[in-house]
Amino acid sequence: MSPKESRFGRLHPARCALRIASLAGVIAGACFPGVREAQAAPPETMPIFRAQLTVRTCDVTNAQTNDPVFASLNGSNSTALDYGRNDFERNDTFTYDLVRNGVATVSDVTRLRISKTGSNGLSICRLDLRLNGALIFTQTFPATGAGRLFLDGSGASRARTITGATLRASQTWATYTPPFPPFVLARAEMESRIEALAGTRISGQIVRWGQRKGPRFVEATRDDANTLHLDLDLEEDTRNAIASRPFLSGVSSAIGFIERFTPVPLPNPAVDVDFDVTITCDDGMLDFAVGGASVDVDTFPRIDLPSLPVPGLREAVDFVETKLNQLVDVAEDLVEALLGVPAIEAGLAAGLTRISFGTATPIRPNVTVQNNGDVTFSL
Numbered sequence: 001m002s003p004k005e006s007r008f009g010r011l012h013p014a015r016c017a018l019r020i021a022s023l024a025g026v027i028a029g030a031c032f033p034g035v036r037e038a039q040a041a042p043p044e045t046m047p048i049f050r051a052q053l054t055v056r057t058c059d060v061t062n063a064q065t066n067d068p069v070f071a072s073l074n075g076s077n078s079t080a081l082d083y084g085r086n087d088f089e090r091n092d093t094f095t096y097d098l099v100r101n102g103v104a105t106v107s108d109v110t111r112l113r114i115s116k117t118g119s120n121g122l123s124i125c126r127l128d129l130r131l132n133g134a135l136i137f138t139q140t141f142p143a144t145g146a147g148r149l150f151l152d153g154s155g156a157s158r159a160r161t162i163t164g165a166t167l168r169a170s171q172t173w174a175t176y177t178p179p180f181p182p183f184v185l186a187r188a189e190m191e192s193r194i195e196a197l198a199g200t201r202i203s204g205q206i207v208r209w210g211q212r213k214g215p216r217f218v219e220a221t222r223d224d225a226n227t228l229h230l231d232l233d234l235e236e237d238t239r240n241a242i243a244s245r246p247f248l249s250g251v252s253s254a255i256g257f258i259e260r261f262t263p264v265p266l267p268n269p270a271v272d273v274d275f276d277v278t279i280t281c282d283d284g285m286l287d288f289a290v291g292g293a294s295v296d297v298d299t300f301p302r303i304d305l306p307s308l309p310v311p312g313l314r315e316a317v318d319f320v321e322t323k324l325n326q327l328v329d330v331a332e333d334l335v336e337a338l339l340g341v342p343a344i345e346a347g348l349a350a351g352l353t354r355i356s357f358g359t360a361t362p363i364r365p366n367v368t369v370q371n372n373g374d375v376t377f378s379l
Helices: 003-008 021-031 164-169 187-202 238-244 251-258 313-339 341-353
Strands: 051-057 069-072 093-097 111-116 122-131 134-140 149-151 159-163 207-209 218-224 227-236 270-282 285-297 366-369 375-378
Touching (some): 051 111, 093 122, 093 187, 111 122, 111 149, 111 164, 187 207, 187 218, 187 227, 187 341, 218 366, 251 313, 270 341, 270 366, 285 341
Antiparallel strands (some): 051 122, 069 111, 111 159, 207 227, 218 227
């Protein structure tokens, strides 16, 4: 018997279709108690099981950025807005899931802050905040002139904070109606949530999103009736790895010197991360058990830099070759130390558990992973 079988056993297949309206209240009470009636405006005690931010960049020159961008809902909350795509291109609209560390109820939303590092400016024309899938705050900004939202690192502010009071004073907040909890956890939602968790985990580290090997950078597929298999396509950022390792001190400046004469080929080995998520509903809570994680770093050939007919350069080339090949030797250890399997399992499990909320009830709906990767709940 596998670990997941011994821990959870096997839940019975769904006996009723989710579309039967009479089941809605029963299932909501089982895994989402306290959200049975729609109300005008959200009570501060309303649990949050999903937070999303839609960012639209302006259609003006230099609106885009390649710098890291972050969003937060309070002082202890932060999400790196880093998906496996070209984030923050000009005239681009995209919705990010927000990591919900420190955000359990509406009262925990004390601000909406967007910030960045670096000196490559970012111009934003609209922000939409959604809680539990419904719009609760929206604000537009002019592309130019007074009042624009322009984040830069060369004199202008790198952050803009919308206070909790401003959020709650908006018409959208005042007319917000808490939506009924969904009874299908779509594959695309799981992939987006995990992409947000992973993007935040790797932000500023020696690993980044890599070459996409399938249709998506994060792919969820059905493993069995209660388990999803997740595959992430990452790569090692060799330049950041060089900068982060004491034994490679001096390499960056040597590479910069050599690159005056010829580009230095720095391969970024692919990093494949796989893990399983087993989903059950116990004691009124959705439970996400993450296990079977693995991190595989591709090997790449030894590095031989070209010989250059420049006096005194051979020593620098030899130095860089030696150090880079030391990096090749320890690349997998470096990545696994960063992404360590226990850290992956604990971090993802904690992040995914925040999808649900509630207290113990005597009713336990069935949780079924469908062939298309959707997760459904039924009696």
